[in-house]
Amino acid sequence: MSDVEADLVFHALADRTRRDIMGKVGEREHSISSLARQYEISFAAVQKHVAVLERASLVTKRVRGREKLVGGNAETLRRASRLLARYEQVWRHRDDAITRLLNERDERTES
């Protein structure tokens, strides 16, 4: 997952309204209007949130008549999940006392 991609995805996830939308469109597709009706904010605001999710490839839109149905893109979600998992794995290595001691030595001789 590229830096730009991660920027877009994590920024998209960093808003609770957008995460909420993610939850809904993951279960089944929703038109933008039907989504907008479920929030206090304006239609345009919801539309913008969907656009942010779409730029991040977290959702996709398809046309049905005069409306557009928004659905979740599980693939992107999986890639983001993988990125976090990679950090997690590396980090586990650091968690024992031995590496901590090594760190002390390394820090002292650093730069």
Place this chain on the structure above:
Amino acid sequence: MSDVEADLVFHALADRTRRDIMGKVGEREHSISSLARQYEISFAAVQKHVAVLERASLVTKRVRGREKLVGGNAETLRRASRLLARYEQVWRHRDDAITRLLNERDERTES
């Protein structure tokens, strides 16, 4: 993971400099100065990035003499990873043709 928590964590992850810092401090602890020396931006800017990561509980600081060592907090990372995994699981259900057909019916009778 609460909404506020997720807001902080995903916002913290949505910047490539901060993700880069995550990579470094996950392997071993780094002082803020030693981190700052590794980027083009000012010391204060790096300090702010670390503060954002700290507010999100993605890293912790401990004192060693006149410096503060920044280290990764694997626990928070795990919780974020879990949240994404939960979305992922729900989303998988939607991916077969049958649910798509059901959606069409549901959408038509909706609201």
Place this chain on the structure above:
DNA sequence: CTAACCTACAACCAAATGGTTGTAAGTGAG
């Protein structure tokens, strides 16, 4: 002791964000 180093924090700035309202255009129901 003193000078160098490390951290903290305030004040400031330009750009991006999340929200609003308003306008325009396509589609479908009746």
Place this chain on the structure above:
DNA sequence: CTCACTTACAACCATTTGGTTGTAGGTTAG
């Protein structure tokens, strides 16, 4: 055909963000 519905997008506003410089306080090395 016409009117209501759905989407798109521009313009605007307040707040936040990521960056800067400057100042001040602690700690340690020599």
